[in-house]
Structure formats: C-alpha cells, structure tokens
Amino acid sequence: MTGSHETREYTDTHPWIDFDASVASRLGAQSWMRFGEAYARCAELSGTPLAPAMADALHQHALIRGAQATVAIEGNTLTVEQVASIYAGEFSAPQSRAYQEREVRNVLEAFERLDGMVMEDGNLHLSAELICEMNRWVLDGVDPDAASALGTIRTHSVVVGPYVGPPARDCWHLLERLAEWLDGDDFRPTSGESDENRDAFARTVLSALLAHLYVAWILPFADGNGRTARLLEYVILVRSGMVPLAGANLMANHFNLTRDRYYARLAAASRERDVLGFLAYGIEGLVDGLVEHSAAVRAQHLGLAWQSYVAETMARFPTSPASERQRALVMALAPGEKVPRSDIAGLTPQLAQQYARTGPRTLARDLNRLEDAGLIDVSTEGISARVDLMSAFLLRTST
Secondary structure, eight states, X not given: OOXXXXXXXXXXXXXXXXXXXXXXXXXXXXXXXXXXXXXXXXXXXXXXXXXXXXXXXXXXXXXXXXXXXXXXXXXXXXXXXXXHHHHTTOOOOOGGGHHHHHHHHHHHHHHHHHHHHHHHOTTOOOOHHHHHHHXXXXXXXXXXXXXXXXXXXXXXXXXXXXXXXXXXXXXXXXXXXHHHHHTSGGGSOOTTOTTHHHHHHHHHHHHHHHHHHHHHHHOOXXXXXXXXXXXXXXXXXXXXXXXXXXXXXXXXXXXXXXXXXXXXXXXXXXXXXXXXXXXXXXXXXXXXHHHHHHXXXXXXXXXXXXXXXXXXXHXXXXXXXXXXXXXXXXXXXXXXXXXXXXXXXXXXXXXXXXXXXHOHHHHHHHHHHHHXXXXXXXXXXXXXXXXHHHHHHHHHHTO
C-alpha cells in the first residue's frame, strides 16, 4: 500500500476519480426507498427456510445467470441454457467458439473461488493484488497470445469507445487506493445509527457499485476490466453476509438485460460526473432482481405446499390404482393453467396409457372425485388445479 496520496497525473486528466463516497448522500428519496426495499427482501430471503435441493437449485441458477450475464456484456453469445450445460459438464462448444466456453468456465470458477475465500475468511480484505488475481482468473486460457498480460497492470493507454483510461503509470496506485477506500471507514456503518444493519446494507451496496464504477474508470488492465469490475462487485456483496449468494449477481444480470442503458450510465458518470445516475440505476436493478427472485422462492414454496396438500387430501380415500391415478392427474396440471377437457387424458405419457386402457368414463369419475375433493376447478374454459387455495392460506396465516 502506498504511504502517501501525492499529486499524480490522473488528478488533472481524470478529476472525477476522487474516491469521494459523500456523493451517495445526494441520492434521491426514491433511491433510498429502494435501498430499504432491497434490505427487507434480502433479509426475508436469507431467513426463508429452503430444502437443501431447492437451495442448491436456486444458487446454481443464480450462478449460471450471473456468469452468462457478465460475459454477455462483453459480447459472448452463449445462451443461459448453454452456460447451464457447461456448468453441468454436458456442453462443449465448437472450436470456433471454444474461447467463449473458456470465458464462461473462467467466470464460474472465479465465483466459486471467491465464495470459498469468503467462507474461509468472512472479513476478506480487498487489495490491488486480489483485484489483479481476479483479472487473471477471467482471462486465463482465453487468448494464448496475451498470456503474459494476465493479471498485470497495463503499460499502455486503453480506450473504450470515446473513453480514455488514466495514465498507465497511475494504475497500480489507483488500485491500491481503491482497495484501501473500499475497506475503509467510508463504507462502515455509523455507530449508534437507529438501524445499524440497514445502514450497513446500504453502504455495502454503494461500495459494490462504486467499486464497479471505479474499475471501469481506471481500466487497470489491457483486457477483462468489465469482468473484473463485476467480480469485485460480487465479492463485496457476498462477503457482507447481508446479500444471499443467489442475489449477489442480480445487478450484473440487470446490466446485461439493459446493456444500452448500462453503457450510457457509465459514460454519463465520467463525462457528466453523474455518479448518482449510475448508483440509482444499479439499486433499481437489484430491487427488480430481488422481486423476481422472491417470486421464484414463493412459487417453489407454494408448489411444495400444494404437493403436501394434495397428498393429505387424497389420503382420505382408500389406497388404490384409481387414487394414485387421480393424484398423478392433479399434480400434472400446471399452476394457473386451464386445460381443455379433451386434453386432460394426455397430460403425461403415463396418464395417456392408463386412460387408453380404462376409457372416458373412468376419466369422468376421476374428475368428479377431484372436483368434489376441492382439488380442481371445472369450467367451460377448462380444468385447473386449485393451487390458489395455498395463496389464500398464506394470506390468512400472515394476518
């Protein structure tokens, strides 16, 4: 760590790189309300009990989407489905796209490395060396001709669109200052705050977004600056313990889904010094992602509750091939979907085989029993599962 912050060339060429966290105090009321909503949703998700298989599935889904998003922003065209297959070891890209597969594998492995480092040391400290290591991870094996530059500070000028990075000779100093700043008092909760946890959460998200922005401004490496910035953002959120692992990539997803706006906000932050616009944009994306994630968790809980309710209801009837068939029928109905009566017998191959043997009168008896038991709704529009019963139950128990 450099011992002094003497005047350097970047202070004249890039005066907006000023390591000033007080800019956040000028955020509007709507942004602070979003911080509050994000905090509440993260706390709710962290406190929601999940079956191990469900928790693993959600984490893997978030990891896959996060990896796809962070490489897609840089032009990688592999889809979420292909990235999922890479994660599962079931996909190998053609030779012409092997570098894209390597980019994905690098990011997935980097996430897992960082998760492991945080698990070993919950107070993981940031450093210029760690940021360089992140850059080496994301670039490893992608371009053999650039192997010597992996994780090393650039020695030449870097231009991204109309933006020119600060002088190369200042980059190491800037990375050291960045790490020192992000781990410093500016982003520690103020002692005595009425809601210290909420304050700590807001400071964590602000530091993650500012870390991302500052790496994009400094452009310390010849390549991989964007991916490195998003990894730094990720590890800051993960090490806080206040953002679930499944939520730590939500802002990267948002940046990818709104890529034009992402680049515009980055440009405005330097050109017009509109740091507030980038911060507001980032927290908006975090909230949107958390809303979607909460809905997915709730849907899975409702699905499990519905499965249990169907089993409990069907247990009132004698165990028989008929009751097993009826239970399979109701579980084959997708929540919220009305299926025409003529399509019911073919919902699954197993049901189609059974009803082919028994005939339409058996199907009619099965539907009557399920309707009488309150498990399905039969109307002229079609037949649907009464999954809405679970929502009503949750509403009653929450009051």
